[in-house]
Amino acid sequence: MRLDEIDKRILRVLQRDGRIQNVELAKEVGLSPSPCLRRVKLLEDAGIIDRYVAVLNPVKAGLPLSLFARVWLTAQDAETIDHFIAAMKTLPQVMECYIMLGESDALLRVAVSDLDDYRQFQSTHLTRVNGIQNVKTDVPSQVVKQTYALPLR
Amino acid sequence: MRLDEIDKRILRVLQRDGRIQNVELAKEVGLSPSPCLRRVKLLEDAGIIDRYVAVLNPVKAGLPLSLFARVWLTAQDAETIDHFIAAMKTLPQVMECYIMLGESDALLRVAVSDLDDYRQFQSTHLTRVNGIQNVKTDVPSQVVKQTYALPLR
DNA sequence: GCATCTTCGCAAGTCGATTGCGCCACCGAG
DNA sequence: CTCGGTGGCGCAATCGACTTGCGAAGATGC
Structure with a gap:
């Protein structure tokens, strides 16, 4: 179209x-x-408009922290990756999940209420997923921009 | 509330x-x-619902690539950061921008049509921003999950 | 137990969405 | 150059949903 x-x-x-x-x-x-x-x-x-959504204010909705987690897997075979993908799909805290080329194997965006909440998420959910070798958490100190709008030229 | x-x-x-x-x-x-x-x-x-937006299909809208760029600045003083922030706000390709604690100084999500488009963006826009020391681009090979929905418990 | 406050459900009025139809501009063929 | 076809726009009427006011019921506190 x-x-x-x-x-x-x-x-x-x-x-x-x-x-x-x-x-x-x-x-x-x-x-x-x-x-x-x-x-x-x-x-x-035509599917160009995929859907309509309400965007919540994360602070006012009680989930002010959005953390990024870079994940390294123990292997890159299909079985390991598929198992990891299936696990990520079941975790509601994981708002976004990408399989990456390059340094890390995956990138997550995780929504939590505070750092304690994240530690709990990590210990009770992330570490129980088979195939995860290492996780590095990146913490945003300021949200400069967060548009979901594609820049149509 | x-x-x-x-x-x-x-x-x-x-x-x-x-x-x-x-x-x-x-x-x-x-x-x-x-x-x-x-x-x-x-x-x-109450501002809990911030706004309503239409979510487009990036592939069908002609912007299938969403790249992540980790940015290192030359300094962390307010002037350098503020100038960087102002620059990011003016670039429509930059869908998301976070100032980070930890390894890198900022994280960007950039929407482009292909890798050539990204190279062009990098050379004509990113490199012209003062204060940027280094940029590492991370490429997702698969979008596992992309919800904008906060997991309300 | 009573008064008050909050929130629900019902109903009427108003507004916008939706569909069918006629018109116009553009395009290609003869 | 003229004619037939096509696609998209604008208008108008119908339909449906949103919106507001009011009465009632349940919860809470004194």
């Missing part, structure tokens, strides 16, 4: 405000409501 | 589907529509 300038404008707005009303969205992108809504539906059906 | 079990249920649902209709949301959490909507409004006013 080819995106023209109006589609990109729609996507930029929806990435800022996923609950904007169609009439207002139409005004912002320079269209009347019905073709605007039609384009949104097409973008949804 | 104290969250009871119903509030948490509402937040869990809205983190999955930010455009769910109020009547359906009410059914899922076991409430009638009006008190349900009232709670949602309170959660928004």
Whole structure:
């Protein structure tokens, strides 16, 4: 599916405000409501818009800490990796998990309420996963920017 | 603001589907529509729900690569850091930016279309920022999990 | 046990979403 | 150059959901 300038404008707005009303969205992108809504539906059906979500304030929701954990596995064979992946999928504290090329084997983003909470998570969940050789935790001291918006050019 | 079990249920649902209709949301959490909507409004006013966003499919939107860059600065004084932060805020490719404690000084998530696009970004934008001493790029080979939902217990 | 406060559920009114239809501009063929 | 076809836009009417006010029920504290 080819995106023209109006589609990109729609996507930029929806990435800022996923609950904007169609009439207002139409005004912002320079269209009347019905073709605007039609384009949104097409973008949804094409899967370009994957879903809509509410973004919570982590501090006010009681999970102010977001830690990064770099993971080294004992081996890189499919069995070890698949087992690790399956384990990560079951842990709700793991908000993001990537298998990495390069230095470490995986990168996690873990949401916790404080450092004690993280230590508990590490001891009762992470260390019980087979195949993990080492974990290095990286702590952000300041969140400079956290957009989930893709920069469409 | 104290969250009871119903509030948490509402937040869990809205983190999955930010455009769910109020009547359906009410059914899922076991409430009638009006008190349900009232709670949602309170959660928004309290800032617990920060905003609603559309989540795009990075592949279908033409930005399939999400790279992590660990940054080392030349110094840790406020001036150097503030200048770096200001620069990161202006770069749309930088979806996330954290100032880190520990090994590296900052962590970035950069959205690009391919590796050439990233090289171009690095040479025309990153290297022109004063105060950057070194950058190590970490490439994910597989996205195992990518939830923006906080695990409310 | 009573008063008060909070929160729920119901119902009516209002607003926006949704669909069908006609029109216009662009494009290709003859 | 003209004509037929196609795709997208805008308008209007219907439908559905959101929204607000009010009465009732349950919980809490004195």
